[in-house]
Each structure stands twice: as structure tokens, then as C-alpha cells.
Amino acid sequence: MKTEILERVLADREAKRQFALVTQLATGDQSIVHLGGAGDGGVDPALRSAVEDAIRDDRSGTVQGAGGDAFVEVFNPPLRLLIVGAVHIAQPLARMASVAGYDVTVIDPRGSFATDDRFPGVTLVNEWPDEAMPPLDPDRRTAVVTLTHDPKIDDPALAAVLRSDAFYIGALGSRKTHAARVERLAEAGFGADEIGRIHGPVGLSLGAVSPAEIAVSILAQVTQALHARERVAA
Amino acid sequence: MAADAGIGAVSKDDDVLGEARVWRREGRDVAIATVIRTWGSSPRPVGSHLAIDTGQNFVGSVSGGCIEGAVIHEAQEVIETGKPKILEYGVTNELAWEVGLACGGQVHVYVEKLD
Numbered sequence: 136m137k138t139e140i141l142e143r144v145l146a147d148r149e150a151k152r153q154f155a156l157v158t159q160l161a162t163g164d165q166s167i168v169h170l171g172g173a174g175d176g177g178v179d180p181a182l183r184s185a186v187e188d189a190i191r192d193d194r195s196g197t198v199q200g201a202g203g204d205a206f207v208e209v210f211n212p213p214l215r216l217l218i219v220g221a222v223h224i225a226q227p228l229a230r231m232a233s234v235a236g237y238d239v240t241v242i243d244p245r246g247s248f249a250t251d252d253r254f255p256g257v258t259l260v261n262e263w264p265d266e267a268m269p270p271l272d273p274d275r276r277t278a279v280v281t282l283t284h285d286p287k288i289d290d291p292a293l294a295a296v297l298r299s300d301a302f303y304i305g306a307l308g309s310r311k312t313h314a315a316r317v318e319r320l321a322e323a324g325f326g327a328d329e330i331g332r333i334h335g336p337v338g339l340s341l342g343a344v345s346p347a348e349i350a351v352s353i354l355a356q357v358t359q360a361l362h363a364r365e366r367v368a369a
Numbered sequence: 370m371a372a373d374a375g376i377g378a379v380s381k382d383d384d385v386l387g388e389a390r391v392w393r394r395e396g397r398d399v400a401i402a403t404v405i406r407t408w409g410s411s412p413r414p415v416g417s418h419l420a421i422d423t424g425q426n427f428v429g430s431v432s433g434g435c436i437e438g439a440v441i442h443e444a445q446e447v448i449e450t451g452k453p454k455i456l457e458y459g460v461t462n463e464l465a466w467e468v469g470l471a472c473g474g475q476v477h478v479y480v481e482k483l484d
Contacts (some may be wrong), residue, residue, distance in 0.1 A: 136401055136481050136482075136483050136484075137483075137484060138390075138393055138483060138484065141386060141389065141390055141393075141483060144386065144388060145386060145390060148386075158479065160405070160455065160479065163453040163481060174447055193373075195415045195416035196405075196406070196415055197405060199478075206403070206405045206414050206479060208403065209416070367468070
């Protein structure tokens with residue numbers, strides 16, 4: 136690998152671009168292909184299309200091109216976790232998710248909850264979720280978890296993401312709380328398929344009690360959803 | 370993550386490529402090893418990296434520790450010749466008794482010099 140290629144890979148990664156490093160295994164020649172970057176040189180059109188598919192599927196691997204096998208290493212920006220509610224559980228969840236490779240954003244309109252002291256190094260958005268969500272544009276590499284169990288805050292957040300591509304949507308609350316939530320969302324016009332996307336009560340059933348344990352169960356379920364999706368794609 | 374799938378989705382490992390750049394800037398000769406194919410139960414997914422220098426320092430991983438020693442050894446030759454190489458490890462490999470994967474998986478590793 137040329138140092139110049141490595142520099143470009145690291146710069147593109149830093150800029151959170153979606154791209155791949157393509158290595159011709161027979162020759163060692165390398166080029167960088169950006170998603171939608173028709174101007175990138177050095178890759179024939181058929182290979183480019185396979186590479187762009189790999190970037191979209193978030194799947195590194197070997198593809199066949201005119202010049203033999205090419206290794207495609209996909210670089211996508213980090214997965215994102217949007218946490219609604221700067222509550223106690225959000226603190227360990229933000230830290231654990233960050234270790235697992237997520238870019239974490241905590242949304243809470245209550246300024247006394249979402250503070251840098253409570254969430255060092257985490258992106259905080261002091262807005263109501265219905266305002267905060269659209270610009271964050273939850274995509275298929277985003278998970279969303281609501282933790283306030285206050286309908287005034289959680290419901291608008293869920294309403295803003297139920298029709299998004301987010302790969303995971305979870306909402307804290309007991310079965311009873313969730314049943315009431317399902318009813319409210321149905322009244323608000325959401326279909327059973329959309330409401331059925333919500334994992335509620337949130338998290339894998341681990342018997343978790345403390346905030347940190349509940350965070351483990353939530354992150355475990357997010358992980359499960361992420362890889363279930365990949366198994367379908369494969 | 371299925372064993373045969375890429376891992377672009379997830380934070381891969383520590384920043385091996387960034388570390389390789391640091392080493393290069395310090396004037397060290399560096400090789401980068403990358404997992405390019407896996408079959409069966411392989412501990413590290415496609416796209417995992419190991420950076421190696423001529424002092425046999427290394428960072429990252431391409432297996433659970435089963436083949437790193439062999440890859441580090443091969444990397445010395447790649448650094449000398451400048452020619453990239455594909456290394457194949459698995460239970461069917463002739464080297465299986467020395468550096469096979471105890472898990473029964475197979476892995477191909479691409480090793481290249483950073484120049």
C-alpha cells in the first residue's frame with residue numbers, strides 16, 4: 136500500500152465518508168471508490184457497481200473484476216445510537232455503546248438532565264425529539280432508544296422514527312406502559328407493522344436490575360438486531 | 370456478525386491503520402496484513418488488520434492469536450521484497466500442525482508493505 140493511499144483512506148474515514156479501498160489481488164494495485172463518486176478513477180464500471188453494492192451492504196469481501204479477484208474493504212461511518220432521555224440508564228448505555236463503536240447522541244429537552252457533566256464526550260441535543268430527530272435523519276445504520284417513559288417526550292420521538300430506516304427502535308417501559316403506548320400510536324395513525332417495529336419492553340430478557348445491567352440488555356438487543364439484518368442480507 | 374461476513378458495520382478494532390501511519394512517519398518499515406476471506410468459524414472477520422514492523426512489533430489481530438506469529442514472520446519477507454502476498458491458513462493447510470486454527474476455520478490474509 137502506498138503511504139499516499141493510506142493517508143487518503145484515513146482522511147476519508149475521518150471525514151466520515153462512505154467509501155471502499157479496492158485492492159487488485161493479482162497486482163497489489165489499489166484505488167479508492169466513494170459511494171456515488173462517479174469521478175473516482177482506476178476501477179472499471181462493472182467492478183465499481185459491485186463495490187458500491189458492498190458499501191451499501193456494509194460488507195467487505197472479495198469480488199471478481201476484469202483483472203481477477205479484488206478485495207473490497209468497506210469503510211462506513213460509525214453506527215449511530217440516538218438515546219431519547221438523559222436518564223440514569225442512558226449514562227451507562229452511552230458509555231457501553233461508545234465502546235462497541237457507536238456514535239452516541241442523547242436527546243432531552245430538559246437541560247438539567249442532558250449535561251456534559253453527566254454525559255462527558257457525548258453529543259447532547261437539548262430539544263424536543265420531534266424537532267431533534269428530522270435533522271439527525273435516522274438511517275439504516277442508526278438505532279433509536281427512548282428511555283424517559285414520559286409520553287410527552289417518548290411518543291414524539293417514536294412518531295418521528297417509526298417511518299424511518301432505523302435498524303432498531305426500542306422503548307423503555309413495562310408491558311402495561313407499552314400497551315398504552317401502542318394504543319396511543321395507533322390512535323395517532325401508525326399501522327400495526329410500524330408500531331410492531333418497537334422493541335418494548337426494551338432489551339433482551341436478562342433479569343437486569345441496575346441501570347448498567349439494563350444498558351447491557353439494551354445494547355445486546357441492538358447488537359442482535361444489527362446482525363439479524365445482516366443475516367437476511369446475506 | 371456471521372463468521373463469513375464483513376464487519377464494516379462495526380468498529381473493527383483499535384485503530385491499526387492509524388498506528389501504521391504513525392510508525393511509517395517515524396521512519397519504520399511497516400507491513401499491513403488484512404483478513405480478506407474467511408470460512409467457517411474464524412475468530413476475526415474480513416477486514417481485520419494487523420500492522421507489523423521489522424522489530425516484530427505488531428498491533429491489531431487477524432485471528433485469536435493462532436496465526437499472528439506466522440503472519441509476523443511472513444511480513445518480514447514482504448517488507449524486504451516489497452511484494453504483496455496472500456497467506457492461507459486452515460485445517461487443510463500443510464502448516465495446520467504448526468499454525469492451524471484450532472477452531473477449524475480457514476482464513477486468507479493479504480500482506481503488503483506500506484511504501
